[in-house]
Amino acid sequence: LRAMKFPCTIDNGATHSEMRYLAAVCKATGEARFREGFAKGVRYLLKAQYPSGGWPQFYPLRPGYSSLITFNDGAMIGALSVLDGAARGRAPFDIIDLSLCQECMRAVERGISCILRCQIRDGKQLTAWCQQHDELTLAPAQGRISELPSISGAESVGVVRYLMSIKSPSPEVVEAVEGAVHWFRQAAVNGVRVVTVADASLPGGKDRRIVEDAEAEPVWARYYEIGTNRPMFIEQGVVKYTLAELSHSHRTGHGWIGGRWPAGLLAVDYPAWREERTKNRD
Known part of the structure; x- marks a missing residue:
């Protein structure tokens, strides 16, 4: 890896999938080397996060579209989900020290804020997300030549599922979910x-x-x-x-x-999320 110019990526499940595996093996064996490996991955993700809250496809940064905030192929949501689990002490990610957990929580808060600010509006109506967004302006951005600024009918599903996983969601998160679900129905x-x-x-x-x-x-x-x-x-x-x-x-x-x-989200996940929120209000 050290011989490669751009060795590390979160694309196509890379890095965060290996971190999930290391955490699970650590819980199963108790061996410190797996805990240390997971902690190294956490520090890498923390370092790779932009001040705006998003993650690029590659870090260290690679020239071109790979430096954009990348929702494509679940990149940002995969990284954010692992840090979220570590921040909240959810097994098997409850294997790092308190100070690193606190860093993860701050990163998660920035990541959620980034997601909300990236959500594309059509007039006053919230829609969903592009595959890539500019790391500074958060505007929808072009990836490859066939990936023009647009609203994604695929990647947006993972974003909504992540937002629905947040316990005690803020009004802004609820609005984002409701807006995206409304858009999915319109876009069918x-x-x-x-x-x-x-x-x-x-x-x-x-x-x-x-x-x-x-x-x-x-x-x-x-x-x-x-x-x-x-x-x-x-x-x-x-x-x-x-x-x-x-x-x-x-x-x-x-x-x-x-x-x-979006079919499973609309038929199963979203109704269950609405029902859970109703129970919590009662």
Whole structure:
């Protein structure tokens, strides 16, 4: 790792997944080396956090979009969730000393504040989050050429689930959850299915299409245009509004639409969260 220029990342579960494993092994064995390894990971995440409260994809910072605050692929939420568990002394993360716990709590508070400030507004209406946000202004930001500033129908689900995990949420957190859930319902695409069909004339012998189906369950797009809420299909930085407009390689090479990411949140998690809040008020 020391020989690599940019060795450390929280992308695709990296670092925080290993920290979860170290914490679990420490609880199972009681060996100090696993506790020390977990504590090193905690200090790394604390050091990597921006003053604005977010986390970049890589730290030390790598030039380009990797230095943006990264919700993509669960990066920031994965890191924040581990620190949250450590800050609140939840097993198996209850293995660090009090001073480090206190540092974690301050980092968690900054992280939650960052999430709330990053939430995209459409006029007065709260919506959800972009895959990446500027680390200074917190505005939605472009990642790769196919990841234009937009509202994410996928990554936003993990953000909402994290906010719903907060015990005794502030009014601002409650408002953020309610706003995002309202947006998920508005953003659902009804009456269609995304299908893969055989087509011997095309590379790989298949194509991907959207077909009408009145009985189909709601699906969501990966990217929504800010201000119009239209699903976006992006090729070489150019926005298109139907899957059919993309080249074959782009139609079949990316999950632009058809995901069910918010379905479980809307059907199970959110109603349970509302019920729990009602009980706590009674």
